[in-house]
Amino acid sequence: MKSINSPQELQKIREEIVGRRNPEKPCIAITSGTSARAYGSEKVIETLRAELEKQGLTEKIDIRVTGGQGFDEREPLVIIYPQDILYQRVKPEDIAEIISETLLRNKIIDRLLYTDPKTGEKIVHKNNIPFYKMQTPLIFGNNSNIDPTSIEDYLAIGGYSSLAKVLTEFTPEQVIDIIKKSGLRGRGGGGFPTGIKWESCRAAHGDKHYVICNADEGDPGAYMDRGLLEGNPHSILEGMMIGAYAIGSDEGYVYVRHEYPLASENVELSIEQLRECGLLGEGILGTGLNFDIKVSGGGGAFVCGESTALMASLEGKAGEPRAKHIHTVESGLWDKPTDLNNVETWANVPLIINKGADWYRDIGTEKSKGTKIFSLVGKVNNTGLVEVPMGMTINDIVYEIGGGVPNGRELKAVQTGGPSGGAIPASLMDIPVDYDKLKEVGSMMGSGGMIVMDDKTCMVDIARYFMNFLKDESCGKCTTCREGTRRMYEVLDAITQGEGKEGDIELLEELSWIVAEGSLCALGQTAPNPVLSTIRYFRDEYEAHIKGKHCPAGVCKALITYSIDEEACTGCGACKKACPVEAIMGEKKELHKIDPDKCIRCGACIAVCNFDAVKVV
Amino acid sequence: MIKFTIDGMEVEAEEGQNVLQVALDNGFDIPHLCYHEALEPYGACRLCQVEITRGNKTRLTTSCNYPVLEGISVQTGTEKVIKARKMVIELLLARSPNVPIIKELAEEYSVGAPRFTLGDDDCILCGMCERVCREIVGVEAISFLGRGSNRKVGPPLEINPQTCIACGACVYICPTDCIKVEENENERTIVRWGRTLPMKRCKVCGRSFAPWFQLDYFGKITEGIPKGFWDKCPDCR
Numbered sequence: 121m122k123s124i125n126s127p128q129e130l131q132k133i134r135e136e137i138v139g140r141r142n143p144e145k146p147c148i149a150i151t152s153g154t155s156a157r158a159y160g161s162e163k164v165i166e167t168l169r170a171e172l173e174k175q176g177l178t179e180k181i182d183i184r185v186t187g188g189q190g191f192d193e194r195e196p197l198v199i200i201y202p203q204d205i206l207y208q209r210v211k212p213e214d215i216a217e218i219i220s221e222t223l224l225r226n227k228i229i230d231r232l233l234y235t236d237p238k239t240g241e242k243i244v245h246k247n248n249i250p251f252y253k254m255q256t257p258l259i260f261g262n263n264s265n266i267d268p269t270s271i272e273d274y275l276a277i278g279g280y281s282s283l284a285k286v287l288t289e290f291t292p293e294q295v296i297d298i299i300k301k302s303g304l305r306g307r308g309g310g311g312f313p314t315g316i317k318w319e320s321c322r323a324a325h326g327d328k329h330y331v332i333c334n335a336d337e338g339d340p341g342a343y344m345d346r347g348l349l350e351g352n353p354h355s356i357l358e359g360m361m362i363g364a365y366a367i368g369s370d371e372g373y374v375y376v377r378h379e380y381p382l383a384s385e386n387v388e389l390s391i392e393q394l395r396e397c398g399l400l401g402e403g404i405l406g407t408g409l410n411f412d413i414k415v416s417g418g419g420g421a422f423v424c425g426e427s428t429a430l431m432a433s434l435e436g437k438a439g440e441p442r443a444k445h446i447h448t449v450e451s452g453l454w455d456k457p458t459d460l461n462n463v464e465t466w467a468n469v470p471l472i473i474n475k476g477a478d479w480y481r482d483i484g485t486e487k488s489k490g491t492k493i494f495s496l497v498g499k500v501n502n503t504g505l506v507e508v509p510m511g512m513t514i515n516d517i518v519y520e521i522g523g524g525v526p527n528g529r530e531l532k533a534v535q536t537g538g539p540s541g542g543a544i545p546a547s548l549m550d551i552p553v554d555y556d557k558l559k560e561v562g563s564m565m566g567s568g569g570m571i572v573m574d575d576k577t578c579m580v581d582i583a584r585y586f587m588n589f590l591k592d593e594s595c596g597k598c599t600t601c602r603e604g605t606r607r608m609y610e611v612l613d614a615i616t617q618g619e620g621k622e623g624d625i626e627l628l629e630e631l632s633w634i635v636a637e638g639s640l641c642a643l644g645q646t647a648p649n650p651v652l653s654t655i656r657y658f659r660d661e662y663e664a665h666i667k668g669k670h671c672p673a674g675v676c677k678a679l680i681t682y683s684i685d686e687e688a689c690t691g692c693g694a695c696k697k698a699c700p701v702e703a704i705m706g707e708k709k710e711l712h713k714i715d716p717d718k719c720i721r722c723g724a725c726i727a728v729c730n731f732d733a734v735k736v737v
Numbered sequence: 738m739i740k741f742t743i744d745g746m747e748v749e750a751e752e753g754q755n756v757l758q759v760a761l762d763n764g765f766d767i768p769h770l771c772y773h774e775a776l777e778p779y780g781a782c783r784l785c786q787v788e789i790t791r792g793n794k795t796r797l798t799t800s801c802n803y804p805v806l807e808g809i810s811v812q813t814g815t816e817k818v819i820k821a822r823k824m825v826i827e828l829l830l831a832r833s834p835n836v837p838i839i840k841e842l843a844e845e846y847s848v849g850a851p852r853f854t855l856g857d858d859d860c861i862l863c864g865m866c867e868r869v870c871r872e873i874v875g876v877e878a879i880s881f882l883g884r885g886s887n888r889k890v891g892p893p894l895e896i897n898p899q900t901c902i903a904c905g906a907c908v909y910i911c912p913t914d915c916i917k918v919e920e921n922e923n924e925r926t927i928v929r930w931g932r933t934l935p936m937k938r939c940k941v942c943g944r945s946f947a948p949w950f951q952l953d954y955f956g957k958i959t960e961g962i963p964k965g966f967w968d969k970c971p972d973c974r
């Protein structure tokens with residue numbers, strides 16, 4: 121791309137790009153983010169290219185390779201424009217048919233459509249699928265409109281017009297005021313008001329100011345930042361450039377975790393494109409703004425996403441948190457004033473500038489504005505990334521967008537906030553999801569993980585699972601966090617092994633107190649959440665394990681027994697064959713029995729019994 | 738001068754000092770295991786907890802890495818503070834039940850037998866050895882390895898750190914005394930790091946006085962010292 125030296129030139133180039141494009145021209149979009157690639161999207165694209173070539177259609181039909189579009193459950197997606205037809209789980213074998221039937225003959229291929237599990241109805245258009253219909257994809261939605269490797273695509277949808285607007289219409293202070301007024305809060309976990317952070321950073325003395333994008337995303341199961349970086353990297357970079365202007369910074373970093381090679385690649389490429397056309401560097405758009413951005417690889421640990429650990433890691437030191445009695449906005453990276461924001465926070469900035477603070481404030485709840493992207497996983501029909509306005513109820517997210525719990529099971533709890541969030545019980549599913557409400561019920565927003573659990577989930581086991589993660593991911597610096605999480609894990613493990621003692625719940629509460637109150641960084645300070653929330657809402661389940669030596673959900677192996685229901689057993693012998701330790705006895709056509717001493721509770725018999733005769737108590 | 742109060746008493750401090758040092762200088766007793774005035778505060782042991790009121794907010798916090806600030810009020814013996822110290826001591830005692838300084842603290846704070854399975858690691862991961870080596874000696878022979886429950890302090894490959902000059906600074910500073918040194922006429926060994934270095938004899942009295950490698954290092958980092966200085970033992974210089 122040629123160099124762009126003024127806002128007018130930017131506008132001219134945009135008009136040229138848009139003018140060259142014909143919105144009526146058929147276009148096949150294929151998702152090819154990390155999730156889609158895992159399902160073989162690259163092969164599908166290759167086949168598509170070859171097929172178009174073979175049929176001499178390359179000039180007539182456009183291909184757009186996009187990042188993820190959220191519906192990971194159904195990857196790879198193929199969307200056909202201008203009709204907006206969505207095909208899901210597309211394989212290379214389907215390509216020839218898609219071209220000959222749908223593109224050339226305008227015929228829908230039923231088999232590739234999405235079927236609504238509730239109604240059994242096949243749905244043709246993307247926006248009629250309940251998963252998409254209830255979303256408000258302000259931030260993530262553009263992933264479907266662009267090829268993330270094409271700066272032209274981004275310019276065509278209005279890219280960098282917010283930057284131009286800021287540079288020509290507002291002073292840095294006015295930009296900060298807009299962000300403050302919008303009510304935007306950090307999407308990285310803490311929910312700190314972004315405008316106030318920018319303001320303090322701008323006000324901090326120092327010859328140099330840094331801005332950083334936190335793309336460490338260590339929260340297992342959360343991948344919205346990856347989705348944005350892979351699918352729309354320029355939106356994040358534009359946000360950072362606006363932030364740099366507001367704060368008075370000339371150097372920025374994107375800190376991307378090692379496990380995100382595609383995200384890194386796309387961001388690096390975008391930065392190259394910007395440098396080439398002069399949108400990064402000296403005198404951006406002919407104004408006084410000098411700014412450049414570098415990409416740096418993450419240290420690979422969960423804790424490296426914590427602000428001070430991240431900065432230490434960027435400096436080449438061990439990724440370990442330090443005390444924040446002096447804030448990083450005053451003394452951060454290399455002891456200089458530093459503003460750190462999350463990927464999604466940055467991605468909100470161009471939108472706010474473009475549409476105005478008042479427009480933005482109208483979305484969300486009183487103290488949580490805008491939308492939030494959640495990664496909906498676990499026992500839910502439609503897993504994926506979903507973007508909803510703040511304040512939508514968990515119920516709506518799980519049932520309307522997520523399509524409810526699979527296999528007709530009941531919902532038991534939803535864990536929000538990642539491993540150090542809390543489990544919210546089914547009885548509270550109608551709370552509006554925002555920063556403050558989640559905190560009130562003992563959980564948190566975190567980065568937006570949402571794990572759905574059904575009635576086959578043991579809450580003590582869940583607490584144990586998260587504590588296991590946290591004890592390994594604690595950096596190990598603080599006695600309280602390192603020893604405390606490990607001891608909490610030991611107590612929980614003993615309870616699930618049937619070795620729980622009277623007083624264990626109180627001991628867990630005591631440990632929770634010291635880990636939360638006595639630790640240096642937010643990892644330790646929030647680590648007890650999964651334990652405290654499960655004790656708060658599922659205390660009877662803890663007691664059943666400790667006093668009754670019984671796991672009500674039938675999960676903790678030491679606390680369950682398998683038996684065969686006399687009425688239901690037909691004596692088919694399937695279970696006997698499946699049992700790996702020969703614990704099942706019985707003649708053909710007669711009642712079978714399980715020897716509890718031999719049984720290793722592996723569940724093999726349950727899996728094969730066609731008559732639901734194997735019971736767990 | 739910065740003025741603030743500790744347990745109601747008005748104290749004065751220099752900008753840049755930390756609350757723990759000022760409290761100790763003024764005779765307050767705050768237990769601490771990872772702080773030394775010659776080293777950068779680190780905040781790892783979590784024993785030096787106090788309650789600090791700043792503006793209208795009061796919170797439990799470690800004092801060694803808390804900068805002195807005008808007008809704050811520090812409480813060193815509230816119920817919360819004592820409860821936190823006791824819990825930290827119990828956790829340390831469970832990890833290192835044989836370490837005298839921890840046992841003494843447990844006694845002082847009436848912490849009974851820990852409610853957890855006992856470990857037998859004498860290192861409490863205070864990081865003093867790592868800091869003295871890096872900040873004072875300047876060789877960075879040892880560092881933290883691993884995280885969470887697997888965290889350790891040691892040489893990069895867990896044995897025989899190539900930059901270690903066997904000066905013994907870590908031996909001296911370790912609060913639990915778990916870094917041992919062994920020495921004879923011919924060599925000195927820092928046992929915990931598996932580092933053994935041959936000793937040099939004094940040109941004058943013939944006594945073996947320091948490892949060759951260490952004297953080379955001192956020779957390199959010091960300037961303007963007469964030739965031959967490092968060939969003599971301190972007594973003969």
Ligand SMILES: Cc1cc2nc3c(=O)[nH]c(=O)nc-3n(C[C@H](O)[C@H](O)[C@H](O)COP(=O)(O)O)c2cc1C
Pocket residue numbers: 305306307308309310311312314334335336337338339422423424425426427428460461462463465466567641642643
């Ligand atoms: C253990 C730990 C891990 C964190 N990981 C991340 C992360 O992966 N991404 C992120 O944006 N923030 C993470 N944070 C929060 C950051 O410390 C910081 O608050 C955030 O990046 C600030 O950006 P925001 O104001 O835009 O939310 C983490 C915090 C802790 C304590």
Ligand code: SF4
Pocket residue numbers: 423440441442593594595596597598599601602639640641642643644645
């Ligand atoms: S709270 Fe945990 S993760 Fe944070 S600094 Fe302390 S030990 Fe490390």
Ligand code: SF4
Pocket residue numbers: 859860861862863864865866867890910911912913914915916
């Ligand atoms: S060896 Fe000693 S000084 Fe070093 S971390 Fe362990 S206890 Fe602290």
Ligand code: FES
Pocket residue numbers: 768769770771772779780781782783784785786799800801802
């Ligand atoms: S002395 Fe302050 S935390 Fe160890």
